[in-house]
Amino acid sequence: MKICPECKDVIMYCKCMEEMEEQSQKDILDKLIKFVDDNSFIHPVTIKWFDLYSRILTNPKSIENNSNDGNIVVSYGNSRPKIPSIRFTGPLLIRLSVFKEHINHAYEIGKIREVDKYLRNLKDDQWVKF
Numbered sequence: 462m463k464i465c466p467e468c469k470d471v472i473m474y475c476k477c478m479e480e481m482e483e484q485s486q487k488d489i490l491d492k493l494i495k496f497v498d499d500n501s502f503i504h505p506v507t508i509k510w511f512d513l514y515s516r517i518l519t520n521p522k523s524i525e526n527n528s529n530d531g532n533i534v535v536s537y538g539n540s541r542p543k544i545p546s547i548r549f550t551g552p553l554l555i556r557l558s559v560f561k562e563h564i565n566h567a568y569e570i571g572k573i574r575e576v577d578k579y580l581r582n583l584k585d586d587q588w589v590k591f
């Protein structure tokens with residue numbers, strides 16, 4: 462049996478690793494929000510935001526790539542996502558706040574690492590900026 466160096470409890474029962482994991486995910490969230498703000502990003506370009514929304518943030522019923530026009534068609538059936546829809550029109554600040562809600566949602570569903578990686582791999586011209 463292994464003993465945790467932090468709480469001296471048996472590893473099987475201690476929560477230290479879980480808490481550390483939780484902490485580091487919160488850390489990723491905070492740094493990602495700062496990354497977006499520091500770069501004056503508003504949200505990813507249409508296709509990338511849609512990709513993020515459909516593949517990472519939610520579990521749609523089906524995703525179809527339309528090879529004719531390159532659009533992704535996402536179907537949720539009867540279960541609509543709990544997060545606000547993507548907005549490509551309207552005031553920039555509202556679009557930014559919707560995007561940040563999506564980032565927070567990713568954290569809540571335990572996908573912040575994936576989203577962090579996805580967003581940091583976007584090129585500069587794949588962002589809409591202030």
Ligand SMILES: [Zn+2]
Pocket residue numbers: 465466467468469470475476477478
């Ligand atoms: Zn422990």
